[in-house]
Amino acid sequence: MKITVRIWRQAGPQEQGALVAYDLDEVSPDMSFLEMLDVLNERLILGGQEPVAFDHDCREGICGACSTVINGRPHGPEQTTTCQLHMRSFSDGDVIDVEPWRSRAFPVIKDLVVDRAALDRIVQAGGYITAPTGTAPDAHATPVPKPAADTAFENATCIGCGACVAACPNGSAMLFTSAKAAHLNALPQGQPERESRVLNMVAAMDAEGFGGCTNTGECVGSCPKGIPFQSIVDLNRDFLRAARRR
Amino acid sequence: MAIDIRVRPAELTAVQTVWRSTIGKKAVMAVTGLLMVAFLLAHMLGNLKIFFGPHDFDGYAAWLRTIGEPVLHGAWFLWILRAVLLVALVAHVTCAVQLSRRDRAARPTRYAHGQRARASFATRTMRWGGVALGLFLIWHILDLTVGVANPDFDKNGPYHNVVADFQVWWINLIYVVGVLMVGLHVNHGFWSAAQTLGLRRRRGRDLTLRVVGSALAAAITLGFLAVPIGVMTGLVR
Numbered sequence: 001m002k003i004t005v006r007i008w009r010q011a012g013p014q015e016q017g018a019l020v021a022y023d024l025d026e027v028s029p030d031m032s033f034l035e036m037l038d039v040l041n042e043r044l045i046l047g048g049q050e051p052v053a054f055d056h057d058c059r060e061g062i063c064g065a066c067s068t069v070i071n072g073r074p075h076g077p078e079q080t081t082t083c084q085l086h087m088r089s090f091s092d093g094d095v096i097d098v099e100p101w102r103s104r105a106f107p108v109i110k111d112l113v114v115d116r117a118a119l120d121r122i123v124q125a126g127g128y129i130t131a132p133t134g135t136a137p138d139a140h141a142t143p144v145p146k147p148a149a150d151t152a153f154e155n156a157t158c159i160g161c162g163a164c165v166a167a168c169p170n171g172s173a174m175l176f177t178s179a180k181a182a183h184l185n186a187l188p189q190g191q192p193e194r195e196s197r198v199l200n201m202v203a204a205m206d207a208e209g210f211g212g213c214t215n216t217g218e219c220v221g222s223c224p225k226g227i228p229f230q231s232i233v234d235l236n237r238d239f240l241r242a243a244r245r246r
Numbered sequence: 247m248a249i250d251i252r253v254r255p256a257e258l259t260a261v262q263t264v265w266r267s268t269i270g271k272k273a274v275m276a277v278t279g280l281l282m283v284a285f286l287l288a289h290m291l292g293n294l295k296i297f298f299g300p301h302d303f304d305g306y307a308a309w310l311r312t313i314g315e316p317v318l319h320g321a322w323f324l325w326i327l328r329a330v331l332l333v334a335l336v337a338h339v340t341c342a343v344q345l346s347r348r349d350r351a352a353r354p355t356r357y358a359h360g361q362r363a364r365a366s367f368a369t370r371t372m373r374w375g376g377v378a379l380g381l382f383l384i385w386h387i388l389d390l391t392v393g394v395a396n397p398d399f400d401k402n403g404p405y406h407n408v409v410a411d412f413q414v415w416w417i418n419l420i421y422v423v424g425v426l427m428v429g430l431h432v433n434h435g436f437w438s439a440a441q442t443l444g445l446r447r448r449r450g451r452d453l454t455l456r457v458v459g460s461a462l463a464a465a466i467t468l469g470f471l472a473v474p475i476g477v478m479t480g481l482v483r
Contacts (some may be wrong), residue, residue, distance in 0.1 A: 019358055072359035097359040104352050130249045171352035196251040202267055211352030212268035212345045215438040216365040237444020243263040
């Protein structure tokens with residue numbers, strides 16, 4: 001396959017960036033999108049040029065490190081992570097635009113790498129259960145209803161990549177925050193901190209400068225883990241109930 | 247084991263918590279929006295009285311001024327209703343402006359490729375449609391309540407005023423476009439308000455909420471459109 005990638009190049013946080021076009025001649029359809037970038041970077045390095053900086057870690061779709069907007073969609077045309085996207089999803093001769101996550105709360109560090117620490121600070125505000133950690137408790141120590149376990153697990157699959165923020169026209173982090181809250185709020189162990197968790201996490205989310213949710217649903221269409229829109233509805237309900245009880 | 251359930255900042259009241267958060271402001275928009283939809287539904291049903299002739303329609307309009315008597319004086323109910331709607335409108339617009347400014351600031355850089363729009367036309371026109379609705383509302387009040395924009399206004403003849411209005415092609419145009427915008431706004435607004443207030447408890451309810459919202463929007467639009475169409479076709483003269 002022959003393709004052209006137009007990649008956002010930005011030397012540093014304060015520098016001006018621009019899309020730069022690179023032609024690649026021998027792209028295998030079986031390459032992952034990141035392997036295609038690796039091939040490009042090898043060429044750039046051999047040519048004495050600065051390689052494209054991009055985030056990646058596990059390359060098996062479970063860590064949430066990779067973060068590129070491909071042709072205007074976070075993680076590209078398939079609903080998966082960038083590392084699990086393969087070049088067979090594109091055609092010979094395609095021009096592919098590759099940009100970083102765009103949000104005021106995600107400043108660009110270099111090229112395609114953005115600072116997603118804002119998501120960590122939301123989790124620090126309440127995305128945990130205060131409990132002594134020792135050896136794992138017996139599985140039957142705390143009974144969990146099956147539907148609650150399913151809801152918790154579905155939301156716990158969020159890998160915190162930030163695609164929801166990148167997809168949202170308002171740069172809102174509601175899907176991320178709601179997944180983290182819904183995961184714990186569904187479980188019996190999460191009940192004592194349920195209200196303070198929701199109030200503190202929403203306050204942290206707003207303080208980071210993320211936009212508000214306008215229920216457009218763009219986030220769920222780009223989430224590689226399929227976090228449902230229902231989580232946002234549940235967060236709204238939990239927040240309003242907790243606020244009433246203050 | 248005792249667990250720390252403190253909320254930071256600790257001194258905020260319920261009202262402050264709601265007003266300072268994006269979710270809270272959206273809830274204000276949802277409640278005020280639903281209030282205005284309820285008013286629109288009543289207003290639309292009242293308008294349909296026009297098909298029973300000038301006697302019934304003018305009698306209905308006069309009755310509106312007597313609601314609540316003898317506890318309330320003449321037209322007091324109308325003024326209370328206007329005050330409530332004005333407060334709702336101001337709160338709705340204030341939240342919309344504040345949230346929109348925040349949303350725009352949160353996404354300072356657009357994608358060079360442009361973004362795919364999963365959102366419907368109704369969803370994407372909420373902001374500018376809302377501004378257009380505000381302008382339509384001002385014109386509508388000047389036309390049929392105050393009367394300065396009406397071609398032949400008679401303070402005691404609402405039937406006459408409506409018929410005088412819809413003889414003019416550009417007034418028809420403003421009105422029809424305005425009403426269609428109302429329908430679009432309600433179509434996304436009702437469903438969106440339900441999501442914001444957390445009314446959907448199971449995934450299956452989503453379709454129900456969408457159908458109810460769209461049916462409500464269609465009923466309001468068609469009900470309001472019936473009046474100019476009635477005048478244009480000569481059914482109302």
